[in-house]
Amino acid sequence: MSKLSGKYAIVTGGNRGIGAAIVKRFLEDDAAGVAIFCRRYDAAVAFAAEVDPSGERAFPVACDVSDAESVHEAVAKVLEKFGRIDILVNNAGITRDRIFHRMSLEEWNAVISTNLTSMFNTCHEVYPLMRAQEYGHIVNIASGSVWGNVGQANYAASKAGVVGFTSTLAKEGAPKNVVCNCIAPGTIETDMLKAVPPEKYAEFCAAVPMKRIGQPSEIASVASFLASDDASYVTGQCISVNGGYRTGP
Ligand SMILES: NC(=O)c1ccc[n+]([C@@H]2O[C@H](COP(=O)([O-])OP(=O)(O)OC[C@H]3O[C@@H](n4cnc5c(N)ncnc54)[C@H](O)[C@@H]3O)[C@@H](O)[C@H]2O)c1
Numbered sequence: 001m002s003k004l005s006g007k008y009a010i011v012t013g014g015n016r017g018i019g020a021a022i023v024k025r026f027l028e029d030d031a032a033g034v035a036i037f038c039r040r041y042d043a044a045v046a047f048a049a050e051v052d053p054s055g056e057r058a059f060p061v062a063c064d065v066s067d068a069e070s071v072h073e074a075v076a077k078v079l080e081k082f083g084r085i086d087i088l089v090n091n092a093g094i095t096r097d098r099i100f101h102r103m104s105l106e107e108w109n110a111v112i113s114t115n116l117t118s119m120f121n122t123c124h125e126v127y128p129l130m131r132a133q134e135y136g137h138i139v140n141i142a143s144g145s146v147w148g149n150v151g152q153a154n155y156a157a158s159k160a161g162v163v164g165f166t167s168t169l170a171k172e173g174a175p176k177n178v179v180c181n182c183i184a185p186g187t188i189e190t191d192m193l194k195a196v197p198p199e200k201y202a203e204f205c206a207a208v209p210m211k212r213i214g215q216p217s218e219i220a221s222v223a224s225f226l227a228s229d230d231a232s233y234v235t236g237q238c239i240s241v242n243g244g245y246r247t248g249p
Pocket of ligand 1: 012013014015016017018019037038039063064065066091092093094114141142143144184185186187188189190191192193
């Protein structure tokens with residue numbers, strides 16, 4: 001029996017980067033089913049076929065996590081397919097970096113709604129089911145940026161919100177055996193980094209005690225632990241996965 005045997009999961013933004021690594025890891029750890037929530041259905045279908053050619057365990061679902069109605073429909077599809085949801089990974093996220101005095105309200109709202117309101121949307125659908133079945137593991141992807149990064153007022157605010165939201169849901173869900181934790185990745189090699197100029201990339205590496213950028217699989221292994229019963233008494237935590245890079249107030 002593997003770590004996630006018999007468990008059904010949703011991973012948002014699960015077709016690439018950290019989300020894709022989490023989907024792959026959950027399948028390796030023998031999850032019974034993993035729903036891949038993706039804005040573009042064709043991308044979800046292609047990725048599901050790549051990671052699960054049998055089509056039995058990876059389930060592609062179109063979903064814009066910033067849109068409550070889209071999330072409602074997507075969760076209904078998962079329930080129809082799997083019958084239950086044990087694990088929810090809120091991974092989808094975006095950046096719209098700009099120095100604050102030039103940041104538009106549109107850039108602010110896009111990041112808050114995708115990175116933070118999305119968690120209201122998904123948890124509002126899934127968390128009551130977890131309470132009712134008295135079992136659930138929620139893993140939210142935050143960021144080391146919560147202490148502030150130049151050009152990331154919107155992103156840092158959204159991720160700090162994720163940490164507060166996680167601690168609250170952990171306290172409220174604990175009596176019903178619903179655990180809720182987050183992971184704060186450092187700099188991880190994904191498409192999100194493509195916006196970073198090469199000289200900045202070298203700077204990032206130099207600042208990390210391990211002198212390298214992290215890999216998506218190194219976030220996925222921690223997500224798999226938090227999603228599993230190995231973490232049955234772990235809740236309300238934010239685990240930094242960052243090669244030793246420390247940020248703080
Ligand atoms: N890469 C890093 O260095 C890093 C560091 C800290 C935190 N994070 C966080 O990790 C998570 C994953 O980031 P990544 O680096 O893999 O980025 P990525 O850009 O490669 O992937 C993000 C995923 O989210 C999806 N997504 C975006 N908006 C969506 C929406 N409205 N509805 C549904 N899906 C949506 C994208 O389609 C994509 O699949 C994000 O929450 C990000 O903030 C990343």
